[in-house]
Amino acid sequence: MTATPAPPDGNRDGQAALLLRLAGPLQSWGDRSTFNRRETRPEPTKSGVLGLLAAAAGYAREDSLGDLLPLRLGVRVDQPGTLLRDYHTVSDYRGRPLPQAGVSAKGVQRPTSPAKNTHVTTRYYLQDAVFVAAIAGPTDLLTTLDQAIRAPAFPLALGRRSCPPTQPLSLGLRTGDLKEVLSNEPWQARDRTRERYARRLGRERGLGKPAYPARIDRSATVEDAQGNDIVHDVPLSFDPHGRGFTSRRVRHHWLSIPTGFRRTDTTNSPPLDATAHDPFALLGW
Template structure:
C-alpha cells in the first residue's frame, strides 16, 4: 500500500462539480474529477481518447486535506456567440474561485510503481497543469512524495502545508457517506460522463502548546 501526496496551491483555484449554463461554481475542496483531469493532462491523455485510459487513475482511492480554506471570489465574464464572423449574442456569466487556498491531495494504490509513473508525468507534463480551470496554474512544487501509509493515515500525519492553523478538514473516499457525482468516465466536451462515489469528512484539531508542560 502506498499513497501519493500532492500539494495543490495557487492564487486561484476552481473545482466545479455541477456547473451549468451561465453560472460556474466551485466546491470548497478539490474534486476527484478535477485532480484526475490534471493527472490525465500530465500523462498526455486527451479529452476524446479511449475512456479506458482514465480507468487506472479513477480506480485509485482519493482524499483531500484542507490546510487553508481560501476565500470565495466571484468574477464576471462576457461570453460572445459568433455567426459569420459577427457577434450573434452575448451572455454575462458568473464564475466562482477559491483564492489563496492550500490543499493536500492524496491517491492510494496497491502499486507504488504506478504512483511513481504519475509522479514522473506530473514533473514532466505533456500538457500544462491547472487547478480546475485553465486560468488557474498551480504554484510549485505539486508533488510532495509517496508515503508508505494508507490514505487516511497519510492525510492525518503528513506535515502541514501552512502555519498557524487551528483545525483542518479531511475529505476522503469511503464505502458509505455522502454521495457525489465525481468520478470521470469521459471528459469529452460532446458527451461528458461522471459516475458516483461516497465521501466522508472529519476534522483535525491542532494540539495547543502548553508553556508550563516542561517545568
C-alpha cells in the first residue's frame, strides 16, 4: 500500500499531513547550547522544523507562531548519518580582545581580563543523514506551507543556516494520521545506502547476490499527547530578545515501510535466522 495524496479539498475532517524529506550534507538540530558548544540531537526537533516552515512562509523572527504551534510532528529516521565534530576559533576582526560572556549593570560586555584574542568553540553536525518529517494539521494551512516550501521567502536550512537541504524537500500532502503516513511512505535513503543494504542482506541470507526486500524497519518518533517520553523542543518565540520553549509528549515506534526497490524478492529466499540479533541491521549498515 502506498501513501495517498490528499485531495485538493482535504479529507473529511479538514486534516492532512505534509511530508518533508530532510536531507543534506550536514544537519544540526540543537535543543540546547552554551557559549562554546553547539550540540545536535540525533533527529530533527520541532523547533527546527517549525523554523524551516516559518522561514519558507516569510515569518519575521518577532512574528507570532500561534498558527504553527498546534501542528503535530512525526519524524522517521531513514538514514541516521554519522556525528561530525567541527573545531572553531573565534576572534574579533578588528584585533580587539574578546568580550566577557557576562554583562555589566548597564548591559555592556567588558573585555576579557587578561585579554583573550581567540576563543575555541566546538560544534556538532549530522552528516549524510536522511529523515522524513510529517507535519499534521489543517489541510488549508498545510497546502499553503507546501507551496511556501517550494518557493520559500527566505533561504531554508536544516537546523542551522550553514546546512542547506537537498531536493526534493517537499514530498507533498497525504491523508491519514502521523504514524500511518510515515508507515506508507517509501524509504527515502540515498541510492548508495539502499544498495549497500541489499548487498549486506544478500550476504546474511547466503544468496551470493543482493536481496531486495519489499519492506524494511525504520525508527520513528511521533508527537502523542499520551506519549511516554517528553522532549523540550517546542518554540514559543523565535524573537532573539525573547526566545522561549516548552515541552511536548512523544511516542517512539519501529515502522515497517516500503523499500521502494524496483524489484523485490518474495520467493526463493531462505528466512532470516529468528535467533540472530544484529541491532545494526535495522539501521541499514
